[in-house]
Amino acid sequence: MNQFSIQSQNIYANYYYKNMKIVDLKSYIIKNTWKKWVFIEIITDNGENGYGEATVYSGQFSVVNHIKDIKKFIVNKDPFKVRELVNEWFTSSFNRNRDIVNMSLISGVESACFDLIGKHFGSTIYNLFGGPVRNKIKVYANGWYTNINNIEDWGKEARKVINKGYRALKFDPFGSGSGFLEYDEFKKSMEIIQIVHGVVGDKIEMLIEGHGRFNRSTAMKIGRELEKYPNIGWFEEPVIPEDIEGMAMLSKSLKIPIAAGERLITSYDFTQLFKLNSVSIAQPDLINTGGIIELLKIGAMAEANNISMAPHQAEGPLNTFTTLNIDALMNNLKIQEMFDEFAYPAWITDIVDTVPEVKNGYVELPEKPGIGVNLKDKINNYIADENDTDFNLFSEGWEKRGFK
Incomplete structure (x- = not known):
């Protein structure tokens, strides 16, 4: 194989599918003023990552804690086989489509998989x-x-x-x-x-x-x-x-x-x-x-x-x-x-x-x-805790959404 062929192979290596596994799942609960956000990050065995969102109004800590229950559907799975991953997870969950915490986490992980795939191929989702x-x-x-x-x-x-x-x-x-x-x-x-x-x-x-x-x-x-x-x-x-x-x-x-x-x-x-x-x-x-x-x-x-x-x-x-x-x-x-x-x-x-x-x-x-967007390292400066509350849609002054 000549030098030009080797260089071409290296240039285009990332534009082909290659087997990889999700090895870690990270979550970030961000103390936004009126509704805490939940961001999801999946990390693969070759270091590629993807981001998604799983925000649930007044249920953010439930979403993150739920990761312990469903990690088996994510870790060691191929992020390119999105439909297989989601279908196994969805059908194996007893409450199926009636559990907003479960469904939101599915959404976050699924979006993160597509984010990873798009980055891998240099393509937008659309x-x-x-x-x-x-x-x-x-x-x-x-x-x-x-x-x-x-x-x-x-x-x-x-x-x-x-x-x-x-x-x-x-x-x-x-x-x-x-x-x-x-x-x-x-x-x-x-x-x-x-x-x-x-x-x-x-x-x-x-x-x-x-x-x-x-x-x-x-x-x-x-x-x-x-x-x-x-x-x-x-x-x-x-x-x-x-x-x-x-x-x-x-x-x-x-x-x-x-x-x-x-x-x-x-x-x-x-x-x-x-x-x-x-x-x-x-x-x-x-x-x-x-x-x-x-x-x-x-x-x-x-x-x-x-x-x-x-x-x-x-x-x-x-x-x-x-x-x-x-x-x-x-x-x-x-x-x-x-x-x-x-x-x-x-x-x-x-x-x-x-x-x-x-x-x-x-x-x-x-x-x-x-x-089309990535998290920055400063995100760790804005991590929420249980004292950061969400606004109440049926309380007086809710329309300010926490803004003074």
């Missing part, structure tokens, strides 16, 4: 799956209302959003409401919506977040008020997420779209949602659903039912980049949720090497191999 159908992702702003001190501030903060170029913004104007709204609560909520609309006008989409707060009658009353605005993109989780039939009733009765799905687990939970025509927009969260492959399944199911996709993403930066990779692949994508610019701490660049850049309401596709 190119591993056949290439993108779009070169940029439309995003909407969320978490932008953490500085609200009085009702007039809603307009001031909304103006900051549109000045940044966003063409859509989401907000929950209902305070700590649950079930019913008292007259004064209802009146204030409608006033907030009116104030925001007065600033953004008819051309900027207002996405109204219900957070599963209401019973059917209250949701219907709110929905009738929302019909007065021409720029309502959707009414999200108007009733508790288990009330699939209630959402179907609202979808049939209201002129505005209904959106839901962030708290559903795996594609099985979406079957009835789609069968009953309960939503116009599906919002699965990659972490809750079971990972990249499962999110693509749900996207295909939605497309077959002529339903749009708007994946939920209210966790950390790793899940942002992983989800953007999947957004690139879905024909029926409507828009992507984006918290990063408004509700992430200032030290975010201490722990990750890339942050998404929003221009005129769009984000360019990730370009780095794998999911």
